[in-house]
Amino acid sequence: MSGHDHDHHHHDHGHDHDHEHPRLSDLQLRVKALESLLVEKGLVDPAALDVFVDTYETKVGPRNGAQVVAKAWTDPEFKKRLMEDPSTTIKSFGFEGRQGEHMVVVENTDSVHNLVVCTLCSCYPWPVLGLPPVWYKSAPYRSRAVNDPRGVLADFGTTLPDDVEIRVWDSTAEMRYLVLPQRPDGTEGLSEAELADLVTRNSMIGVETVAYPPRQEAAE
């Protein structure tokens, strides 16, 4: 990975998007066909569907990712394995994606902040983050994350020093990114479980940092 100064790092490989983004699966297509026809018939309300799916998005998934992050903060050996071989290491938690799905863990530091997007659709690290939030799938987020990452961060109340480089990672069907946020100061005395409670879904997408004590909203 080159460390040049551009505001975002796309994949270096070519523009063969059929390869980067395989077609939607047969099941995804059937669901989209059914949903779009039912919406047109007025048999289901798309907004109601979104709300419903949203209620499940914070369950299970993000807690998996938070456990991985908290362990990486407290166990240097684990962190080393996680950075070197994320898919296998995450699998050791029992969080397994589909075949052919590779996880990449990108670490935030004092000089680099990582932000994850899927500009084409809504590729998302399922096994560790659960259902993607509605805003992640929205067209404004998908385009602005690339064009104006600092603006997107500001929308989430996140401001970073000007000298922090922001790297934007564009997910694909084969490559899923998990941000390893920075461990906040003052948390030296916390247990792994207490640390995991601080880690929000948004911090693992990269639109927020992890705060201690936790922010009001993050505490739900």
Next chain:
Amino acid sequence: MTAPAVQIDTLPRIPVDHDGPVFREPWEAQAFAMAIKLHEGGLYTWTEWAEALSREIAAAQAEGDPDLGDTYYQHWLKALEGLVLAKTDLTLDQLLKRKNAWDRAAQRAPHGEPILLPEDEEE
């Protein structure tokens, strides 16, 4: 409370944790939500739904599906398609045409653009 008034536990072997249903992929949650919303809208009773789903699961098992939970929502989707075709004026032909239209749209969508269904490909 916006929680749907359905008896999840009447469904055969639905994957759940202590908080409720769990999903492996987004389309599973979308299929789940559609089935609940159509029931709430009165398209079918919950008993009809549970029976349709059970039939699909039984049929899949008869065809050799080991049914370890990972195929659950495939059966769910099939049951949903079946009930929608039986109870609305949507036809199988419409479903297939629309599916093909989404397939073409997905392949055509340039990087960075959302997948949209063009007007002229509807129906």
